[in-house]
Amino acid sequence: MAKPITAKSIKSKVVKQMKDLGTYRKEFEMIIDIFAGMLYQYQKLAQDYVDMGYPVTDTYVNKAGAENERKVPILTAMEILRKDILSYSNQLMMNPKSLGEVVEQEGESVLTEVLKFKNEIKKKRVTGNG
Numbered sequence: 001m002a003k004p005i006t007a008k009s010i011k012s013k014v015v016k017q018m019k020d021l022g023t024y025r026k027e028f029e030m031i032i033d034i035f036a037g038m039l040y041q042y043q044k045l046a047q048d049y050v051d052m053g054y055p056v057t058d059t060y061v062n063k064a065g066a067e068n069e070r071k072v073p074i075l076t077a078m079e080i081l082r083k084d085i086l087s088y089s090n091q092l093m094m095n096p097k098s099l100g101e102v103v104e105q106e107g108e109s110v111l112t113e114v115l116k117f118k119n120e121i122k123k124k125r126v127t128g129n130g
Contacts, residue, residue, distance in 0.1 A: 005040070005043060006040065007033075007036050007037050007039075007040040008036075010036040010039045010040050010043075011032060011033060011036035014032055014035060014036055014039075014092070014094070015032060017094060018032075018092060018093075018094060021093065021094065021099060023092065023093040023094070023099075028092060031088065031091060031092060032092065034088065035085070035088040035089070035092060038081055038084055038085050038088065039085060041081060042078065042081045042082070042085060045074055045077055045078050045081065046078065048074060049072075049074050049075070049078065052072070052074070055072050056071065056072060056075065057069045057070060057071055057072060058070065058072050
């Protein structure tokens with residue numbers, strides 16, 4: 001039988017993925033806890049939404065007794081969580097967009113190192129010939 005998904009098991013997967021990507025730091029633990037909690041909440045809400053039959057709207061009666069259609073609250077909660085999850089995944093460098101930024105920054109620093117080294121060699125040649 002498969003183990004039930006928990007916030008703790010999600011956190012373990014997140015930490016492993018971050019370590020595999022080379023973006024994990026112990027200082028991120030608090031943010032990782034929040035991120036794992038959001039992923040857990042999203043999965044729970046998604047399962048509840050499936051169990052409800054994927055409704056988009058429901059009918060409610062206002063104070064005046066009129067019936068109105070409104071978006072199902074669970075759908076609104078899921079939309080908000082999706083945005084928050086994306087934001088946290090950016091902060092934790094766990095998606096292609098944020099990972100690309102890390103690679104670019106690393107690429108720039110290597111280029112900077114090479115240019116500095118080249119300039120040092122050039123200076124040595126100039127002072128050696130002078």
